[in-house]
Amino acid sequence: MTQKLLSWYDEHKRELPWRDKGNPYYVYLSEIMLQQTRVDVVRDYFQRFIAEVPDFNALAQLDEEKLLHLWQGLGYYQRARRMKEAARIIMNEHQGNIPEDLDELLKLPGIGPYTAGALLSIAHDQKAPAIDGNVIRIYARLYLLEGTPVDRELKREVQEHLLHDLPDERCGDFNQALMDLGATICKPRSPLCHDCPLQEDCLAYQEGVVELYPERTKTKDSPIYEKTLLVFSNDGNIGLLRGEENLLQGLWRFPTIEGHDPSHLTNPHYLGERKHIFSHQVWKMKAYAVDGSMEGLHWVPKNKLHDYPMARAFSWLRDLIKQENNETIEAKKS
Secondary structure, eight states: OHHHHHHHHHHHOOOOTTTTSOOHHHHHHHHHHHTTSOHHHHHHHHHHHHHHOOSHHHHHTOOHHHHHHHHTTSOOTHHHHHHHHHHHHHHHHSTTSOOSSHHHHHTSTTOOHHHHHHHHHHHHOOOOOOOOHHHHHHHHHHHTOOSOTTOHHHHHHHHHHHHHHOOSSOHHHHHHHHHHHHHHTSOSSSOOGGGOTTGGGOHHHHHTOGGGOSOOOOOOOOOEEEEEEEEEEETTEEEEEEOOSGGGTTOEEOOEEESSOOTTSSSOEEEEEEEEEOSSOEEEEEEEEESSOOTTOEEEEGGGGGGSOBOHHHHHHHHHHHTTTTSOHHHHHO
16 A cells, blocks of 8 residues: 555655755745645745745744744744744754654644654654644545544554554655645545545445545534724824734734724724634624724835735735725725
8 A cells, every 4th residue: 555655646746846855944844834724825935935034044043023924824823933933943952953853853832743743754754654634534534443533542543554554765755645645636525536546445435435534523613703993094104003912913903993883983984894714713804994093003104014914814904905006095084
């Protein structure tokens, strides 16, 4: 089975800008970016990032404002901060090299068991499992393993099988082959079993129950919050605040109040609305241009708004303001 998978990978692997470069920094950066983010989103971000920040040394010394600006739109901004801190430790304590010891890797900020396994196998070709949702799904189907992807017992069984299947050489290729197989063939829904190199080995395929494995995780509905975004303007400048809470720490944002009642606002003019889904909550936002000001505003020229790192939850309003062309927010209010 191992050889079948590696042969398939040699012929069908995805062409990714961080792959097959022999550059451990590229492996590290891509794995952090790919945490909870799709490959098609990461491609362009990765290219832009390495153009500005080519190695661990540059990352360790990067100004946080610049870091957040390069990262804006990827979400989960703590990943970026932990990534910089890990780079500092790598430079100061590991001579600029990714640790080859699992325990040392797991000490780095932002590194969990999956990322550690991916780094050890891809960067150092160690026989280390890298178990994510794709791998759990593939192995649950191959061996008819019971449980949901979050069940510890299922993960333990997957790890046992994976350790048995990992080759003595090309461990990184094997793990990447599983990533590609799960992303392109052994998908959660409507898997392409007729194209799968492991079709003959798959017990779920033989039983005709592929889409029943693994068992679906029951998800809870995320809480929904109503937010009103305020656009204060003054002589072509727009008022922004710096995020302080964990969700938006260090990022710029528009002033925000709870609820959707504009009746207490001064001369409100409706600009638009959006819904933004975070990992654990949903914001339903409405935006209004309003008169006045408030404490703590940082006034930014309208044509410089894109120079300020901003979470995607607010970037739609920034784009909307930019599209105003010569018709200013002040004119719209009047």
